[in-house]
Amino acid sequence: MQFPIYLDYSSTTPVDPRVAAKMAECLTLEANFGNPASRSHMFGWKAEEAVETARRQVADLINCDPREIVWTSGATEADNLAIKGAAHFYVKKGKHIITSKIEHKAVLDSCRQLEREGYEVTYLDPTEAGLITPEAVADAIRPDTILVSLMHVNNEIGVINDIAAIGKVTREHKVIFHVDAAQSTGKIDIDMEEMQVDLMSLTAHKTYGPKGIGALYVRRKPRVRIEPQMHGGGHERGMRSGTLATHQIVGMGEAYRIAKEEMHAENARVLALRNRLLEGFKDMEEVFVNGDADHRVAGNLNISFNFVEGESLMMALRDLAVSSGSACTSASLEPSYVLRAIGLNDELAHSSLRMTIGRFTTEEEIDFAIEKTREAVGKLRELSPLWDMHNDGIDLSQVKWAAH
Amino acid sequence: MAYSDKVLDHYENPRNVGKMDDSDVNVGTGMVGAPACGDVMRLQIKVDANGVIEDAKFKTYGCGSAIASSSLLTEWVKGRSLDEATLIKNKDIADELGLPPVKIHCSVLAEDAIKAAIEDVKQKRKG
Numbered sequence: 001m002q003f004p005i006y007l008d009y010s011s012t013t014p015v016d017p018r019v020a021a022k023m024a025e026c027l028t029l030e031a032n033f034g035n036p037a038s039r040s041h042m043f044g045w046k047a048e049e050a051v052e053t054a055r056r057q058v059a060d061l062i063n064c065d066p067r068e069i070v071w072t073s074g075a076t077e078a079d080n081l082a083i084k085g086a087a088h089f090y091v092k093k094g095k096h097i098i099t100s101k102i103e104h105k106a107v108l109d110s111c112r113q114l115e116r117e118g119y120e121v122t123y124l125d126p127t128e129a130g131l132i133t134p135e136a137v138a139d140a141i142r143p144d145t146i147l148v149s150l151m152h153v154n155n156e157i158g159v160i161n162d163i164a165a166i167g168k169v170t171r172e173h174k175v176i177f178h179v180d181a182a183q184s185t186g187k188i189d190i191d192m193e194e195m196q197v198d199l200m201s202l203t204a205h206k207t208y209g210p211k212g213i214g215a216l217y218v219r220r221k222p223r224v225r226i227e228p229q230m231h232g233g234g235h236e237r238g239m240r241s242g243t244l245a246t247h248q249i250v251g252m253g254e255a256y257r258i259a260k261e262e263m264h265a266e267n268a269r270v271l272a273l274r275n276r277l278l279e280g281f282k283d284m285e286e287v288f289v290n291g292d293a294d295h296r297v298a299g300n301l302n303i304s305f306n307f308v309e310g311e312s313l314m315m316a317l318r319d320l321a322v323s324s325g326s327a328c329t330s331a332s333l334e335p336s337y338v339l340r341a342i343g344l345n346d347e348l349a350h351s352s353l354r355m356t357i358g359r360f361t362t363e364e365e366i367d368f369a370i371e372k373t374r375e376a377v378g379k380l381r382e383l384s385p386l387w388d389m390h391n392d393g394i395d396l397s398q399v400k401w402a403a404h
Numbered sequence: 405m406a407y408s409d410k411v412l413d414h415y416e417n418p419r420n421v422g423k424m425d426d427s428d429v430n431v432g433t434g435m436v437g438a439p440a441c442g443d444v445m446r447l448q449i450k451v452d453a454n455g456v457i458e459d460a461k462f463k464t465y466g467c468g469s470a471i472a473s474s475s476l477l478t479e480w481v482k483g484r485s486l487d488e489a490t491l492i493k494n495k496d497i498a499d500e501l502g503l504p505p506v507k508i509h510c511s512v513l514a515e516d517a518i519k520a521a522i523e524d525v526k527q528k529r530k531g
Contacts, residue, residue: 309442311467315415346440383421385446385463386439401438
């Protein structure tokens with residue numbers, strides 16, 4: 001085993017060696033280094049061909065027309081382009097937008113910017129399972145609603161929204177539907193023929209592709225319009241200017257090709273590993289899984305070990321690369337807003353650990369993670385006055401704490 | 405976040421972990437912080453007939469810096485009189501452990517804990 005063990009696949013994934021090999025073919029003088037926009041020579045044509053192959057590979061994974069794929073620098077840019085682009089284009093139809101409280105910051109902060117520009121935003125509360133229901137969306141739609149933006153899979157708790165059902169609601173009301181799918185590609189099936197989604201943000205680096213490349217899906221039928229946010233040479237049919245990064249794009253294409261081919265087998269393997277991990281904590285007291293257990297991607301386990309603070313837990317787990325919803329791990333000193341929004345109290349939010357499993361995780365690594373985590377939780381509980389109180393039968397919610 | 409060697413040492417080998425009998429008139433308990441804020445410290449001291457702290461114990465729920473701050477404090481207060489112990493300032497703890505600015509509140513909490521424990525034992529011995 002190599003240390004530390006990487007259990008943070010929802011944060012980013014390593015580039016698959018097959019992807020890296022393809023990317024390396026697009027860099028040097030002997031290789032495919034040309035500008036895909038150069039029309040006057042072979043170098044440009046070859047690069048353009050590679051870009052269009054990648055566009056097809058990306059389109060294949062989500063079952064759409066390649067002409068519906070617009071390259072961006074990643075999902076953050078795609079979110080910005082989708083939300084601000086659609087809001088600006090359809091401003092004459094209305095200025096109301098619907099999103100949820102547990103979206104990624106790229107979505108929430110784009111919405112905040114639109115609020116500053118005079119738009120109105122409704123932030124839906126998720127259920128305790130972490131899901132946004134089609135009914136909640138339907139209830140929030142008003143005559144002036146122009147856009148609904150929701151994530152497919154939540155980055156912290158891995159729960160899966162029923163995008164197909166929500167898409168029916170938005171289409172019925174003729175509202176544009178944007179979905180951030182950064183966490184779902186290669187993990188669950190996405191079929192744009194079936195899902196009535198108008199805009200979808202994609203990224204490469206969570207699906208074993210490189211960082212710095214992503215795409216926005218923009219539906220052609222019925223046609224969806226957006227205002228560009230990046231102006232320049234009119235690349236990507238005017239929706240996103242900037243010289244295309246051939247090596248990055250080729251990497252994303254190859255990563256998505258592999259995902260399409262291998263995702264079902266891979267997810268079965270990953271799910272078995274997650275079940276093994278969870279099983280390893282089963283006999284421990286006061287352990288809680290955060291978010292819906294069934295509507296959840298295979299690789300995500302978000303778990304709270306009550307009476308143990310997340311940062312100190314991660315400190316004890318230096319051989320594991322994991323993340324926590326604890327306040328101390330964020331710059332803001334606030335515990336995870338996602339865990340708070342699904343109704344967790346502060347203590348459990350502080351006590352949470354996110355372990356995410358992926359393509360290169362082994363059974364041996366999972367067993368090691370179980371052993372180390374159990375050891376650390378045991379040690380920290382021995383150190384915890386809250387654990388003492390719990391064992392003395394004191395109800396901690398009834399204690400008057402001197403907050404600071 | 406990178407931790408100083410001293411924080412790591414106290415975290416790995418916390419000194420004086422434990423619990424003393426709170427009903428003992430010579431034991432003072434200071435419990436500060438709140439679970440919602442991510443740290444709770446319980447610091448206990450045992451005072452001898454001359455008003456000198458002969459033993460100290462702690463338990464802390466919180467980040468590594470909070471654990472280290474309380475662990476260090478138990479080392480420092482042992483053998484001091486109650487009056488001497490009140491002179492310990494959060495800055496002394498933060499400096500000794502090399503706490504970064506975002507972790508200063510951990511040392512503040514430790515200072516609050518010892519003050520509360522001293523106050524508690526004084527009240528008890530009066531009564």
